[in-house]
Amino acid sequence: MEKDLIIRIAGEGGEGVISTGDFLMQAAARLGLEVVTFKTFPSEIKGGYALSQVRVSEEPILSQGDSFNILVAFNGEAYYMNKASLTPGTVLVYDFPGGDFKPEEHPGVFMYPVPMSKIAKDELISYISKNMVAIGAVAELFGIPIESIKTSIHDKFIRKGEDVVKINQRAVEAGAGYVRKNLKKTDPYKFPSPRPQKDVIVLEGNQAIALGAITAGCRFFSCYPITPATSIANYLSDLMLRVNGYVYQAEDEIASIGNCIGASFVGIKSMTATSGPGLDLMTELIGLASMSEIPVVIVDVQRGGPSTGMPTKHDQSDLFAACFGTHGDTPKIVIAASNVEENFYLTIEAFNLAERYQLPVILLSDASLAIRVEAVKVPDPSHIKIVNREVYKGQSDADEKFLRYKITESGISPVGIPGTKGAAYAATGLEHSEDSGPRTNPETRTVMTDKRWRKLSHLEDEWNPVEREGDLEAGIGIISWGLTQTVVKEAVQHLRAKGLKVAALYPKMLWPLPVKAIESFALTVNKVLVPEANYQGQLADIIRAKTSVKPIKYNVYRGEPFIPMEIEEKVESLYEHDRVGV
Amino acid sequence: MRGRDREGGFSGEKPKKEMIMEALDVRLQLKPKEYRSSIEPTWCAGCGDFAVTAAICNAFSQLNVNPDEAIIVSGIGCSSRLPLWMRTFGFHSCHGRALPVAIGIKLARPELLVMVTIGDGDAFSIGGGHLPHAARRNIDITLVVMDNQIYALTKKQVSPTSREGMKGSTTPYGTIDSPMNTLTMMLTYGATFVAQAFAGNPKVTGDIIKQAIEHKGFSFVNILSPCPTFNTVDTFDYYRPRIYNFDETHRDKRDRMKAFEIAESALNHTINPDAKVPVGIFYKVEKPVYESRVAGLKGKYHGADITDLKAIYNKFRT
Numbered sequence: 001m002e003k004d005l006i007i008r009i010a011g012e013g014g015e016g017v018i019s020t021g022d023f024l025m026q027a028a029a030r031l032g033l034e035v036v037t038f039k040t041f042p043s044e045i046k047g048g049y050a051l052s053q054v055r056v057s058e059e060p061i062l063s064q065g066d067s068f069n070i071l072v073a074f075n076g077e078a079y080y081m082n083k084a085s086l087t088p089g090t091v092l093v094y095d096f097p098g099g100d101f102k103p104e105e106h107p108g109v110f111m112y113p114v115p116m117s118k119i120a121k122d123e124l125i126s127y128i129s130k131n132m133v134a135i136g137a138v139a140e141l142f143g144i145p146i147e148s149i150k151t152s153i154h155d156k157f158i159r160k161g162e163d164v165v166k167i168n169q170r171a172v173e174a175g176a177g178y179v180r181k182n183l184k185k186t187d188p189y190k191f192p193s194p195r196p197q198k199d200v201i202v203l204e205g206n207q208a209i210a211l212g213a214i215t216a217g218c219r220f221f222s223c224y225p226i227t228p229a230t231s232i233a234n235y236l237s238d239l240m241l242r243v244n245g246y247v248y249q250a251e252d253e254i255a256s257i258g259n260c261i262g263a264s265f266v267g268i269k270s271m272t273a274t275s276g277p278g279l280d281l282m283t284e285l286i287g288l289a290s291m292s293e294i295p296v297v298i299v300d301v302q303r304g305g306p307s308t309g310m311p312t313k314h315d316q317s318d319l320f321a322a323c324f325g326t327h328g329d330t331p332k333i334v335i336a337a338s339n340v341e342e343n344f345y346l347t348i349e350a351f352n353l354a355e356r357y358q359l360p361v362i363l364l365s366d367a368s369l370a371i372r373v374e375a376v377k378v379p380d381p382s383h384i385k386i387v388n389r390e391v392y393k394g395q396s397d398a399d400e401k402f403l404r405y406k407i408t409e410s411g412i413s414p415v416g417i418p419g420t421k422g423a424a425y426a427a428t429g430l431e432h433s434e435d436s437g438p439r440t441n442p443e444t445r446t447v448m449t450d451k452r453w454r455k456l457s458h459l460e461d462e463w464n465p466v467e468r469e470g471d472l473e474a475g476i477g478i479i480s481w482g483l484t485q486t487v488v489k490e491a492v493q494h495l496r497a498k499g500l501k502v503a504a505l506y507p508k509m510l511w512p513l514p515v516k517a518i519e520s521f522a523l524t525v526n527k528v529l530v531p532e533a534n535y536q537g538q539l540a541d542i543i544r545a546k547t548s549v550k551p552i553k554y555n556v557y558r559g560e561p562f563i564p565m566e567i568e569e570k571v572e573s574l575y576e577h578d579r580v581g582v
Numbered sequence: 583m584r585g586r587d588r589e590g591g592f593s594g595e596k597p598k599k600e601m602i603m604e605a606l607d608v609r610l611q612l613k614p615k616e617y618r619s620s621i622e623p624t625w626c627a628g629c630g631d632f633a634v635t636a637a638i639c640n641a642f643s644q645l646n647v648n649p650d651e652a653i654i655v656s657g658i659g660c661s662s663r664l665p666l667w668m669r670t671f672g673f674h675s676c677h678g679r680a681l682p683v684a685i686g687i688k689l690a691r692p693e694l695l696v697m698v699t700i701g702d703g704d705a706f707s708i709g710g711g712h713l714p715h716a717a718r719r720n721i722d723i724t725l726v727v728m729d730n731q732i733y734a735l736t737k738k739q740v741s742p743t744s745r746e747g748m749k750g751s752t753t754p755y756g757t758i759d760s761p762m763n764t765l766t767m768m769l770t771y772g773a774t775f776v777a778q779a780f781a782g783n784p785k786v787t788g789d790i791i792k793q794a795i796e797h798k799g800f801s802f803v804n805i806l807s808p809c810p811t812f813n814t815v816d817t818f819d820y821y822r823p824r825i826y827n828f829d830e831t832h833r834d835k836r837d838r839m840k841a842f843e844i845a846e847s848a849l850n851h852t853i854n855p856d857a858k859v860p861v862g863i864f865y866k867v868e869k870p871v872y873e874s875r876v877a878g879l880k881g882k883y884h885g886a887d888i889t890d891l892k893a894i895y896n897k898f899r900t
Contacts, residue, residue: 026900029900030900152900200899201895201896201898201899202898202899202900203898207898211894211895211898214891214894215891219690220686220689220690222686238883239894241879241880241882241883242883242894243894244880245880246689246876246879246880248685248689250682250685250715251711251712251714251715252711254679254682255679255681255682255685255711255712255715256682257682258675258676258679258681258682258683258685258686259682259683259685259686259689260686261675261683261686262655262673262682262683262684262685262686262687262688262690263686263687263689263690264686264690265653265673265683265686265687266653266687266690266691266694267690267691268690268691270686270690284676284679285675285676285679288675288676288679292673378892378895378896378899379891379895381890381891381892416671418650418651418653418671418691418694419650419651419691419694420650421650422650423650424649424650424669424670424671424672425671425672426619426654426665426666426668426671426672426673426674427672427673427674427675428666428672428673428674429658429674429675429676430674437621437666438666
């Protein structure tokens with residue numbers, strides 16, 4: 001038996017593909033198992049190919065995995081899309097008879113026909129419960145406790161009434177009953193056995209960002225609806241009111257970043273969340289926040305670009321826009337999270353950095369991470385460090401003149417907050433002197449530009465939670481960012497198990513680039529590989545520009561993340577063809 | 583301890599009266615010029631915006647506004663420099679974006695006095711998309727537009743309020759665009775206070791601004807504020823004989839149709855030399871302000887069942 005199990009559910013959008021995955025994920029979490037989901041669907045209200053994949057294990061899971069062990073095909077398209085991956089030893093559960101397709105012969109594949117549509121239509125008189133029939137069949141086949149699934153159904157549907165709960169629970173039982181009566185289990189797969197309940201909460205990537213913001217002390221959030229960032233606002237809309245904050249839906253993204261800058265100007269921690277097109281619109285005001293030294297957090301849940309691109313698909317192509325989007329010399333910080341738990345902690349760090357250095361911080365996530373679900377250890381607020389901006393305490397002496405942009409060694413100057421005696425000043429996007437008055441002479445310009453950039457001059461020493469793993473000396477060293485890091489981690493484990501000498505560096509801060517960490521990492525490896533889900537190799541180019549390292553680029557730009565096997569094959573081919581070795 | 587001297591600086595021992603006032607938590611009323619910062623305006627001599635600044639200072643003084651608790655937000659343009667000349671808090675933001683910044687301020691700290699001072703290009707062209715939403719939500723902000731019917735900082739281009747035929751550097755033949763009636767527009771958008779004033783009459787202007795600040799809700803004051811340098815058509819001398827105050831004939835400020843009727847006539851003078859230019863308060867109606875509705879929502883949720891972070895996290899247990 002495999003130590004982990006990957007179940008892929010595929011079908012048409014609107015058929016309950018995604019919720020089927022969610023129910024299986026919840027059942028696994030209830031059993032104390034590790035769980036990671038991967039979902040992808042088209043940018044349509046209904047229709048199109050949708051996929052939901054659940055990986056469960058007794059041990060910690062790094063990535064979504066390479067492929068599946070079990071495919072549940074709701075329709076012909078789902079079958080044809082995944083046919084090539086039905087290798088000997090895998091399982092196919094499919095809608096038959098009564099579905100819209102009949103699969104070919106697949107020697108070595110365990111085939112379980114379940115008439116999902118037919119049972120839903122004829123027995124339950126409720127076509128939409130087809131996915132519940134499938135869940136029941138899967139539960140029966142692979143030993144998932146039916147009661148656990150029925151509890152999840154109750155929790156999800158009780159708001160819609162007892163009747164809705166009952167029909168769905170009956171559908172699950174019907175699916176399980178069909179399997180018991182008509183099928184004989186021949187495959188070796190079994191859901192991992194229950195583990196002792198861990199102290200975890202189950203979060204989606206975007207939920208983790210919302211919770212991180214609340215934890216960091218964010219009390220104002222303004223946004224404009226955009227896929228795949230909107231659910232951050234959805235989760236926050238209720239939470240914010242509970243902590244005396246507010247979620248404001250603005251007329252556009254320019255307004256939302258403007259709202260956040262205004263709220264932060266008067267001392268309230270503020271955040272907005274958007275995707276590429278919205279980040280473009282916010283660019284001018286991100287420059288304003290940088291120039292007037294106002295802390296603000298911008299979450300960019302990246303999607304496939306350019307233009308409208310692929311709104312629901314994974315891409316890591318906003319790095320250039322995040323780092324270089326604004327005109328002028330604009331100090332800001334760009335960080336990226338790789339998994340759901342990091343989304344939580346790095347959102348808090350984004351606020352801490354914004355507050356400490358009084359500038360905009362952009363947190364990059366992506367469409368895949370946004371909806372990825374993980375069981376995360378319950379955070380302990382007493383162990384989370386929260387940073388607040390340095391504030392001017394008010395006049396102690398009537399002759400004291402408050403200088404908002406006072407030149408200091410660190411470049412950081414105390415902020416005047418309304419309500420503080422003598423703290424009044426006019427912030428401006430114009431170049432200004434220490435007292436915030438507009439000034440454009442060469443000396444002021446130079447001194448003030450230096451001051452703003454000085455804030456970041458020691459950033460890498462002050463904050464750079466970079467991880468390194470693998471062999472101390474290696475032929476190939478991999479540097480990755482965002483979600484790709486989770487895939488690289490799994491690939492590194494496999495490669496090292498095969499005896500290859502491999503190392504990896506996982507920076508969380510991308511701008512300013514942690515030059516020292518990258519240079520010293522590069523000294524320990526023969527070649528540096530940078531896999532990224534974008535065409536240009538954006539991080540690789542920034543590394544090339546800012547360090548002496550000349551990375552090898554490896555890019556996918558198909559709207560789906562890397563899988564571990566691809567990284568492994570790439571590293572192996574580099575070993576073979578380039579004879580890299582230690 | 584020092585007291586405030588007449589120049590608005592701080593020197594000498596605190597006068598006895600001020601000590602008593604402070605003990606009673608009452609501030610000495612500042613004089614209008616005490617609302618001005620030490621920075622001298624960079625406007626041209628004869629600019630209408632000087633009178634607008636004076637009118638705002640007068641209104642602040644009469645209302646005893648605390649400069650540490652008031653914020654003037656602006657965008658970009660000649661008139662948008664105004665917050666820099668003031669000793670309240672100020673935010674000279676980006677072109678067209680004063681309203682979003684002001685809204686963020688007001689929603690975060692509703693107790694603060696928030697005023698927006700911008701020009702016609704900033705308000706009605708680049709920032710035009712923000713107006714309906716601030717108005718319909720009735721956020722308690724006073725929007726003062728200094729309308730000189732021209733882009734002056736960039737040296738004479740036509741603006742959305744320029745009359746047809748106006749010559750600008752990009753329209754040397756005279757613009758073929760029609761001017762925008764910003765008064766009927768703001769009435770349509772749902773502003774709960776709509777007024778027009780003329781910089782040539784600072785006293786009336788100051789009074790209207792004062793009423794706009796006192797109004798609970800989104801107030802819009804369009805001030806005809808001539809540019810002596812780049813607009814040789816809409817000058818003080820042009821307006822003076824044409825201005826008429828309609829307050830005597832339009833007393834019920836809740837009468838929306840009457841408001842529309844007068845506002846509709848506001849641009850007649852651009853085609854008919856005998857037509858008058860109306861100033862006064864067109865419309866004023868009480869409606870719940872956005873911030874108090876937000877406070878209501880907060881009150882409903884706050885402390886209901888979730889009070890600490892751990893309790894919030896626990897919502898996400900399976």
